[in-house]
Amino acid sequence: MKKIYIIHENQEWTTHLTNRLTELDLPFEEWHLDEGLVPLTETPPEGVFYNRMSASSHTRDHRYAPELTGAVLSWLEHHGRKVLNGSRALQLELSKVNQYTALEKQGIQTPKTIAAVGKANIIEAAKRLGSNSFITKHNRAGKGLGVQLFHSTASLEEYLYGPSFEEPVDGITLIQDYIESPQSYITRCEFVGGKFLYAVQVDTSEGFELCPADACQIGDLFCPVGEEVEEKPKFRIIQNFEDPIVEKYESFLQENNIQVAGIEFIRNANGRIFTYDVNTNTNYNADAERAAGKFGMLELAKLLGEELNK
CATH class of the missing domain: 3.40.50.20 (Rossmann fold)
Known part of the structure; x- marks a missing residue:
């Protein structure tokens, strides 16, 4: 069977x-x-x-x-x-380096990034980046692994040689230009069957990355699970979201044979979009979906059923 x-x-x-x-x-x-x-x-x-x-x-x-x-x-x-x-x-x-090169190949702008192995090279990468503010993150990441904000190479060096430094599982640390959103939020576009499903706005005022899953711990940040009522929800589905980036994302997914994904971007003060994460084991926030009447896992289950019937 x-x-x-x-x-x-x-x-x-x-x-x-x-x-x-x-x-x-x-x-x-x-x-x-x-x-x-x-x-x-x-x-x-x-x-x-x-x-x-x-x-x-x-x-x-x-x-x-x-x-x-x-x-x-x-x-x-x-x-x-x-x-x-x-x-x-x-x-x-498994690799943000592979993500960024694939995105750029499709004409999708990513933040300026340098990959480095070794603490001395991480510091050198920060100097080469030449940004006043930058972040570190793990190449094989998820859950906000290794994400730290710095405003100087001196503070980076203190972190690298201090007790809180997290060694990436593949050894590769990324130094990335810090893109600040004036409204302190990022946007995550969800795709099922390679087609756009919805966009969710994620409040980042308490941290850089928030997993939309119903239960997901990132350091001291905890994703809402439905029991708590917030005046301003961290996750909100944007009704009737339209932007030319969606068509670019769909082309990117088709080119790379990806059927299900969440793609995250941030807008800078000039409104320019920078795409920084492709998540191919995407999760959905139950509160946001319930409020909008849209359900990612239901659409995914329907897609799997259709493929099975073929």
Whole structure:
């Protein structure tokens, strides 16, 4: 019997999708790839495979889950299985360097960035960047890993050689021009089936990156989960959002064979858009969706059902 296979390493982020699949009476099976084997001498089962492996898996003690997933996707694609968010999507999920080069190739502007390995080279990168304010972040990131704001190389050096420095899992630290939004928010565009679903405005007054999942800890920041009522919600879906960037994003996703993604951008004081993150295991905020009457996981479940019926 053909079914939908969900490839992941975090049950908490997958429950919302499996609930929707159950609601639509669609057959599915989860492949939790924190460890396992890849039977290259065997043929994969029939069905539709959806990859939502996360770049931050190592923070949940699943250090080699992305590498295992890469092997599984290669096996599936070799046998011609239908894979949503396949090998190319995983490659971009695991490297912001790969994201930025792919975005720039499609004419999508990213913040000025230098990648560095080694503390002395991180300091040199900051000097080369020549910005008054800059941030550090991990190349293989997610959850705001390694994101720090600096206004001088002296403060960066103090951080690098102090107790709070976070070593990136792949060794690559990014030094990036700090783009400040006058309104202190970023915009995240969600895509399902490679097509625009909605845009959500995310309040960043309390930090640089906020995961839209219903339960997601980033340092001391906690995403709203519905029990708390806020006067100003951190996540708000923008009704009737229109911007030429959407068409560019759809072309980018098509070019890189990505079916499901959340793409984040920020506008500077002049209104110019800088795109800085492509998330291929996108999560959705329940409060924002409930208020807008739009549901990402439901649309994703419908897409998987359509692919299965094909």
